[in-house]
Amino acid sequence: MPAFIRSRLPSGRVGRAIVAMAAGSAGVQLIGLLASPVTARVFSPAATGTGMVFAYLAAILGEVASLRYDMAMPLPKERSDRLDVLLLCLFIQVPLFLILTVAVLAGRGQIAKWMGDPAVADYLLLLPLGVLGYALVQMLVQWRSRDRDFPRIVKARFHQSAGQVGYQLSAGALTAGSPWMLVTGTILGNLLCAAGLLREFSGEILRRWRAVPLSQLWAVARQYRRFPLFNSWSVLANTFTSSIAVFALAALYSSEETGYYRMAQVLIAVPVAAISTAISSVYLSEAGRLVSEDPAALLRLYLKFTRRLACFAALIILGSLALPFIVPVLFGSRWAETGHYAMIMAWPSAATLVCVVANNIPLVGRNHWESLWTVLRIVAMLAGIYVCRETGLTARQTLAVISGILFACSGALIGLNVIALKAHLKQKTRKAAIQP
Secondary structure, three states: OOHHHHOOOOOOHHHHHHHHHHHHHHHHHHHHHHHHHHHHHHOOHHHHHHHHHHHHHHHHHHHOOOOOHHHHOOOOOOHHHHHHHHHHHHHHHHHHHHHHHHHHHHHHHHHHHHHOOOOHHHHHHHHHHHHHHHHHHHHHHHHHHHOOOHHHHHHHHHHHHHHHHHHHHHHHHHOOOOHHHHHHHHHHHHHHHHHHHHOOOHHHHHHHHHHOOHHHHHHHHHHOOHHHHHHHHHHHHHHHHHHHHHHHHHHHOOHHHHHHHHHHHHHOHHHHHHHHHHHHHHHHHHHHHHHHHOHHHHHHHHHHHHHHHHHHHHHHHHHHOOHHHHHHHHHOHHHHHHHHHHHHHHHHHHHHHHHHHOOOOOOOOOHHHHHHHHHHHHHHHHHHHHHHHHHOOOHHHHHHHHHHHHHHHHHHHHHHHHHHHHHHHHHHHHHHHHOO
16 A cells, blocks of 8 residues: 555554455455456347446435435444344335335336337346345445444455356356346345345344334434435435436447446446545545644645545556557457447546545535535536437447546536635634634
8 A cells, every 4th residue: 555545544443444445345346357358258248238227226226225324323322222223224125125116017118118228127127126135235334334344344245246246257158148147146246245244143133123113113213314304315316426327328329338338337437446445534534633623734635635646547547548459359359349438437537536535525514515516417417418419429429428527527526625625724714813
């Protein structure tokens, strides 16, 4: 780990936890990256695109399947109270599963028509199970994080990735690359992860379930009602924004174009996300302390991180120029378009890396700034996609437009963070001058 980051790690258990989570996340992501050349030869771009659409639908709905009550799990001091929050999250899944099943049965044909792929209607029958698996992982990760059981989380994630990739490749080879193997592999991976996270305390959950009346769960729901009222919408907006390119390519063009996008994401966005997780943890551990103790030092730290990350981002963009020549060799000629997609996607991915420390706005109490930025980003992306559709641009051109909008929005977020930190510093300085 670079000395610049390592020197800012908190000492002791927290520092070791950050290193463990960063290394574990990178290792888990590495499984999919190393398997990608084999995956590209087993599954066609169209099959890969279909599997990606299903995975993203399950992820979007799964993020809010617990109405974000899972975010309240770290708050109770007593373990029994935390178990009640977990039970509430589990209880919500029952009516949600039934509602989603009815909705899929009634609307899957229309969704498939909107996506431009009639085959999607059959895969949507498994969507309720996919959402349930994703939601289970989300709430159980929150539970294990509260217990600081980070090795368990990393181990479960490893089993998820290894089991999913192993199943998809072996079953895909036996079925001539059927998209069903990608869809069912996504569900299997989430269930494996949930099973690993549940190990050793599933009996405790069952005993608490029998002992707690529904009235108590209702009281918990009322106590933490701000999470579904506020956090669920912001999380849904952010998840939708990160997925909008997938659905735009699927709806406007074909699942084949979505498959190119998926493989380009494995090459560019996934490794950047693994790096970003570690850097974000390190930065937040310092920013949370400096925001009140030394705002001037926080501003200097943010600018220093941003400059260093910008240099690294430039290297990512320069390195991506070779991908159109490398991808056909690694993945085969039918995936040649992926190299061009990855080169385009390198720009917003690099900007995302720089923005991984651009999370100071909530720390200084200007959450409404970030909410406004999120809304404007969604509006800009939808407007850009509409223009692309009306002007008849190609899939590659549409991706370039979306990437350009994301890159510009990332630049705006960086600027907003600087303004927010300077305003916070000015406010703190003014208060210090007033105090005797």
